[in-house]
Amino acid sequence: MAIISTAGLARTFRSKAGPVEAVRGIDLTVRAGEILGFLGPNGAGKTTTLRMLTTLLPPTGGAATVAGHDLLRDPAGVRRACGYVAQSGGVDPNISVREELVTQGRLYRLTKPQAALRARELTNDLGLHGLLDRKTSTLSGGQRRRLDIAMGLMHRPEVLFLDEPTTGLDPGSRADLWDLVRRIRADHGTTVFLTTHYLDEADALADRLVIVDKGVIVADGTPADLKSRYAGGPDAPLQDAFLAITGRSAAPQDSAPVAV
Amino acid sequence: MTIAPLLSDTALIFGRYARQTLRSKFQILFGVLMPLLYLLFFGPLLTGMPLGSRGSSWQVLVPGLLLQLALFGASFAGFAVIIESNWGVVERMRVTPVSRLALLLGRVLRDSALFVFQAVLLVLAALVMGLRAPLAGILIGFAFVALLTLSLASLSYALAMKVRTPQGFGPAINAMAMPSMLLSGLMLPMTLAPGWLNVLSHFMPFRYLVDAVRSAYLGSYATTTMLYGGLVAAGFAVFAVTVGTRVFRTAGA
Numbered sequence: 023m024a025i026i027s028t029a030g031l032a033r034t035f036r037s038k039a040g041p042v043e044a045v046r047g048i049d050l051t052v053r054a055g056e057i058l059g060f061l062g063p064n065g066a067g068k069t070t071t072l073r074m075l076t077t078l079l080p081p082t083g084g085a086a087t088v089a090g091h092d093l094l095r096d097p098a099g100v101r102r103a104c105g106y107v108a109q110s111g112g113v114d115p116n117i118s119v120r121e122e123l124v125t126q127g128r129l130y131r132l133t134k135p136q137a138a139l140r141a142r143e144l145t146n147d148l149g150l151h152g153l154l155d156r157k158t159s160t161l162s163g164g165q166r167r168r169l170d171i172a173m174g175l176m177h178r179p180e181v182l183f184l185d186e187p188t189t190g191l192d193p194g195s196r197a198d199l200w201d202l203v204r205r206i207r208a209d210h211g212t213t214v215f216l217t218t219h220y221l222d223e224a225d226a227l228a229d230r231l232v233i234v235d236k237g238v239i240v241a242d243g244t245p246a247d248l249k250s251r252y253a254g255g256p257d258a259p260l261q262d263a264f265l266a267i268t269g270r271s272a273a274p275q276d277s278a279p280v281a282v
Numbered sequence: 283m284t285i286a287p288l289l290s291d292t293a294l295i296f297g298r299y300a301r302q303t304l305r306s307k308f309q310i311l312f313g314v315l316m317p318l319l320y321l322l323f324f325g326p327l328l329t330g331m332p333l334g335s336r337g338s339s340w341q342v343l344v345p346g347l348l349l350q351l352a353l354f355g356a357s358f359a360g361f362a363v364i365i366e367s368n369w370g371v372v373e374r375m376r377v378t379p380v381s382r383l384a385l386l387l388g389r390v391l392r393d394s395a396l397f398v399f400q401a402v403l404l405v406l407a408a409l410v411m412g413l414r415a416p417l418a419g420i421l422i423g424f425a426f427v428a429l430l431t432l433s434l435a436s437l438s439y440a441l442a443m444k445v446r447t448p449q450g451f452g453p454a455i456n457a458m459a460m461p462s463m464l465l466s467g468l469m470l471p472m473t474l475a476p477g478w479l480n481v482l483s484h485f486m487p488f489r490y491l492v493d494a495v496r497s498a499y500l501g502s503y504a505t506t507t508m509l510y511g512g513l514v515a516a517g518f519a520v521f522a523v524t525v526g527t528r529v530f531r532t533a534g535a
Contacts, residue, residue: 076377080532101379112374114366116305121298128294129378131287173374 026052030084044070046237057214059228067237068217076106105174106183115159130177144172164195184216221260241267291381295388313355314400317347340413345495346468356434360442382531393435394428419498433519436526490514
């Protein structure tokens with residue numbers, strides 16, 4: 023069952039130098055409970071697509087449905103169903119972990135007791151136990167990231183959007199975060215839509231990869247699938263497939279789809 | 283959207299920012315410093331001067347200082363949004379179902395509460411300096427401070443969401459606040475001005491607010507001055523909150 027589907031989703035920015043087509047037409051289907059890796063070189067349109075799907079940015083073309091809600095007609099429904107963890111996180115450094123979590127829950131219209139209970143539950147679950155009364159600025163990088171994810175999970179969303187969730191984390195924290203994402207999906211059936219620059223992360227975590235370049239999807243498949251198709255075999259490094267697909271290497275030109 | 287979620291969302295946002303203010307004594311008291319300095323070191327210069335007004339010079343100066351407090355305090359409110367934008371807080375709130383109007387109202391109501399509190403401190407200091415004015419007039423003055431803060435803070439947040447850098451925001455606000463202060467006759471009444479300046483000042487909306495508060499401080503409530511002041515303040519507030527909500531609803535990349 024598709025939990026996200028888009029048709030021709032596009033966004034053009036106006037600039038002084040003329041229109042910039044950041045996203046030119048994304049046709050995408052995400053199944054419920056899937057962990058989808060959304061990859062692409064810098065400037066490919068990953069974050070713009072994510073911002074459209076989370077209602078932060080109105081599309082200039084196309085349509086999309088997220089968790090049964092039409093993106094254009096029912097943005098409030100989309101917001102209720104989704105959690106979004108931006109690259110920069112989004113907590114005030116001077117506020118305590120508890121206050122940020124409870125306020126976040128109440129922004130999603132939980133009652134005060136519900137939000138307080140959920141904050142305790144999530145901090146225990148995400149290894150933030152005992153940090154509830156600390157200011158967010160005192161957390162380590164890995165703890166901060168888990169707090170950001172807890173913020174996105176307060177209202178038990180059906181879909182969790184993660185924008186480059188492990189950027190800046192040490193290897194141990196990255197591995198912990200991968201486990202956490204797998205656990206969220208296993209325990210709650212949450213659909214996870216994540217963008218990343220790290221191919222090892224995409225390879226280890228995602229059921230399926232969608233690769234975008236210059237604002238359109240240029241490849242779509244399981245990691246093994248893409249490696250077989252573009253890099254010569256299922257055991258090839260994903261990096262080779264990625265470079266062949268995005269045309270950023272000396273890979274055989276006939277293996278690279280034309281990215282218009 | 284129905285009214286109940288709007289009210290509870292507004293209370294939630296107000297609470298968040300009110301707690302933020304209460305954590306900082308500096309923020310609570312700093313805004314009152316500039317008008318207080320004017321009161322102490324400029325006010326005494328006016329006591330013997332003919333200001334073309336009934337009543338004492340304090341009844342002319344204090345209304346001006348109250349609106350100066352609101353003008354400078356509220357205009358710079360947007361700085362907080364620039365900082366929060368950089369932390370990602372604004373965006374994180376905008377992906378929740380919270381009412382867009384509440385995101386604005388919660389903030390500007392906190393600002394109104396803060397600047398009315400500072401206005402009370404200023405009036406207490408002015409009473410020590412020699413101000414005597416009817417209580418009703420003083421309360422009307424606070425209402426104008428609240429309404430002007432609401433308006434200017436809304437526009438300030440809207441501008442901050444558009445400009446997004448302190449380097450762009452600070453000079454833009456200064457460029458608007460200084461002429462507003464001078465042309466509205468905050469320090470000295472515009473009735474002292476030569477004809478051309480007096481005419482020019484009538485195009486500055488804040489002039490009507492200052493005149494109204496001065497009228498209130500003299501105990502004249504049922505006057506056309508009060509009527510114009512009230513209408514301009516209310517109209518400006520409706521305009522500013524509309525603009526602010528629009529920006530909070532649509533602010534993109």
